Amino acid sequence: MREELIISGRMNPMIDPQLNIWHWHIPLYLFLGGLAAGILFFAALYTIRGEEKLYPAAVKKAPFITPFILVIGLLALLLDLNNKPYFWQLYTTLRLESPMSWGAWTLMVVTPISFIWCALNIREIFPSFDWRYGWLKWLEAFFTRYKVAMSWVLLIFSVILGIYTGILFSAFNARPLWNTSILGPLFLASGLSTGAAYIMLVSRSHTERAAFSKIDIVIIGIELFLIVHMFMGFLASTQVQIEAAGLFLGGPYTAVFWVFVVFLGMILPALLEVLELRKYRVPVLIPSLLVLGGGLVFRFVIAYAGQASRWLY
């Protein structure tokens, strides 16, 4: 038997008895960042391939939500800071060693592009809209001319945004549950999957929906593979990672992870999408909302469980 007590009365709130420094802000932001990354990735991809006509929702309609969710995400991040008036210090330096630093700069690239993207498409969605001033029209023409170049930038930075949300966690060796390089690709896949789900939700074209159903099924397959792979890695690793995996294999997060994230958020919507492709009538709302809900719960579970995992000494 081994018992460890802190006898000096160390009571650093938010750290004892369990680390609790990151609350709802961080997982919410990670979800919104991943979702925006997913949507913008597809928008850029189909613009580069010149398939705007084929995928109107992916290229034009769905990206309209991205400036809003990115701004909400940024606000959540700001609220999370303990020293809010100093937040601008983030943008006085770029530290490549710190995922939080280059992630913050990535946001400063993606967020403005998301605004420009919407501005370029606003007249198609709202035909009565007019830019009114000459210089605004000039700007619109300017960005339209360089749309493909901008799409390439967006394609690359949306991938960085999607993957950084996972790398942010995996860089912490102090939290064994997060300390796996699978987390980056897994968060990216989850972001792409939620992005595809949102595009299905707003699309009115049958072919487009079917295409994104197929994309989503493949991505969910990749996610499930990554999750199995991650647990295999944990169980073959050191005691601290075996115990971290235990949080999901019998520990307090078992039910919420396997039921809400894996079954309701991945397996069930994938099955429904397969059924739909087989010509059964499934309202698109159901698989889409399941994927989006699963993605949100996934971020929360990983954020909280990671803070509960630690080294033993």
Place this chain on the structure above:
Amino acid sequence: MRYAMVIDTDKCVGCSDCVVACQTENKVPVGYARDWVVEVTKGTYPHLQMELRSERCNQCENAPCVRCCPTGSSHYSAGGIVLVKPRRCIGCGACITSCPYDARFPHPKGYVDKCTFCDHRIKEGNKPACVEVCPTRCMYFGNIDDPASEVSRLLRQRRYKTLIPEAGTKPHLYFLT
């Protein structure tokens, strides 16, 4: 030069004087602590073994808290002491999450706080407050790069351990066992 602290777990009686001395010296806000004492008991009665350890930031040589800080607020200072620049700290909590020893805490004023090895006292040629006040004199402080220093001598003569060296942090708190 490389500062280090050597702590004799055989001499420590767990009185927590070091904790109170630090709180007083560094005006640590009430309810918080930069150092703490851990009592580890192994075995079942009557075969028990106990270890007492006064712990604090390990002033790691490969510090994850410095690596992950997005603003450069957490940095290495003279003698390898890891410090926080309050005016550059945005309070993001990344360093708190990154520390395997849970040595950092959010100061109510917004920035992150932790043990500084009392760098303000060292500059004046004094020892850190916890070392100075220990009634059993179980703590030693000095330059580990100097073979003639007390800390170097103790580490040559006695058996010691560091805490979770497998975390790759290269800690500089040495516990004599």
